Amino acid sequence: MKKVILSGMRPTGRLHLGHWVGALSNWVKLQSEYDCFFMVADWHALMSEYHDPSVVSSSIIDNVADWLCFGIDPKKSVVFVQSELEEHLELYLILSLVTPLGWLSRCPTFKEQVKQLKDKDINTYAFLGYPVLQASDIILYKAHAVPVGEDQLPHLELSREIIRRFHFIYKKEVFRQPQPLLTSASRLLGLDGRKMSKSYDNFIALDEDEDSLKRKITSMITDPERIKKNDRGNPDICNVYSYYGIFAPQKKDEVRNWCTQASRGCKECKLIFAQILNEFIGPRRAKKKELLKKKDYIFDVLAQGKKKAKAVASATLGEAKKAMGL
Ligand code: TRP
Ligand code: SF4
Numbered sequence: 557m558k559k560v561i562l563s564g565m566r567p568t569g570r571l572h573l574g575h576w577v578g579a580l581s582n583w584v585k586l587q588s589e590y591d592c593f594f595m596v597a598d599w600h601a602l603m604s605e606y607h608d609p610s611v612v613s614s615s616i617i618d619n620v621a622d623w624l625c626f627g628i629d630p631k632k633s634v635v636f637v638q639s640e641l642e643e644h645l646e647l648y649l650i651l652s653l654v655t656p657l658g659w660l661s662r663c664p665t666f667k668e669q670v671k672q673l674k675d676k677d678i679n680t681y682a683f684l685g686y687p688v689l690q691a692s693d694i695i696l697y698k699a700h701a702v703p704v705g706e707d708q709l710p711h712l713e714l715s716r717e718i719i720r721r722f723h724f725i726y727k728k729e730v731f732r733q734p735q736p737l738l739t740s741a742s743r744l745l746g747l748d749g750r751k752m753s754k755s756y757d758n759f760i761a762l763d764e765d766e767d768s769l770k771r772k773i774t775s776m777i778t779d780p781e782r783i784k785k786n787d788r789g790n791p792d793i794c795n796v797y798s799y800y801g802i803f804a805p806q807k808k809d810e811v812r813n814w815c816t817q818a819s820r821g822c823k824e825c826k827l828i829f830a831q832i833l834n835e836f837i838g839p840r841r842a843k844k845k846e847l848l849k850k851k852d853y854i855f856d857v858l859a860q861g862k863k864k865a866k867a868v869a870s871a872t873l874g875e876a877k878k879a880m881g882l
């Protein structure tokens with residue numbers, strides 16, 4: 557029997573290379589080793605995008621198309637949309653019954669996000685409950701492990717505490733304690749060197765077209781001391797070099813060479829990289845275009861996913877209610 561994994565992504569816009577490096581590439585690898593549930597966390601997205609829900613609804617199919625084109629295999633994994641299963645909300649409320657308010661208001665991610673996302677009014681009742689809904693997602697599928705980034709660790713710990721409290725109050729062990737599965741450390745910065753993010757407009761989308769991909773890569777800042785082509789460069793402080801490291805590690809030595817020897821200029825170095833990246837993205841972009849022409853296949857994947865997810869989620873919800881004597 558394989559162990560179970562659940563992870564989710566919030567549909568808040570186009571997916572970009574940051575999503576690929578930070579989560580999706582890891583999901584693809586995990587599929588052969590685990591029974592995976594990959595969820596579109598649309599309720600979680602609405603907690604910050606409620607002013608304009610159309611962003612969320614239009615991102616769902618788009619994001620799932622990216623997942624499928626970048627290697628999520630619906631024959632191996634269950635792909636579904638959170639809001640299509642009411643079990644998530646029902647367990648969310650049940651868990652809310654036993655979750656002390658202080659655990660949520662003291663949660664470091666809550667405090668940080670309210671401060672950071674100043675343009676979004678997320679000082680709401682629903683946003684406070686964000687980690688409780690996340691706990692519900694994880695618990696419903698009895699996930700052994702949850703692949704998360706460092707930033708999500710407090711949420712996972714909170715899930716574990718909520719589970720302990722439920723078990724303590726109802727004197728029955730119905731849920732499984734999930735373990736974090738930390739995503740490997742490689743990190744991709746945005747085009748401007750800050751975190752890659754939609755709100756900084758410094759990203760390359762997973763379906764970026766060839767021209768804008770080229771334009772974006774050539775606009776990247778390189779070693780600022782390398783002004784003329786025969787200035788020797790320092791790849792270790794160049795973001796383009798770190799992109800090579802992630803997408804073409806076999807070329808790193810060669811790039812280091814031409815950079816430090818000043819045998820190729822930055823423009824050329826960037827154009828070579830843009831081509832490498834386009835070779836990676838191109839076929840997936842074309843496949844996505846095909847999928848989105850007639851969305852039947854995607855709808856079919858989500859319908860199958862819903863069915864499989866429902867069987868597991870409704871059983872767990874039943875056990876939870878039984879433990880409470882409902
Ligand atoms: N909070 C996660 C994020 O922002 C998304 C998410 C929702 C999730 N439910 C989850 C991740 C359950 C892991 C498990 O990335
Ligand atoms: Fe960066 Fe390439 Fe220019 Fe070196 S040659 S500074 S690695 S872009």
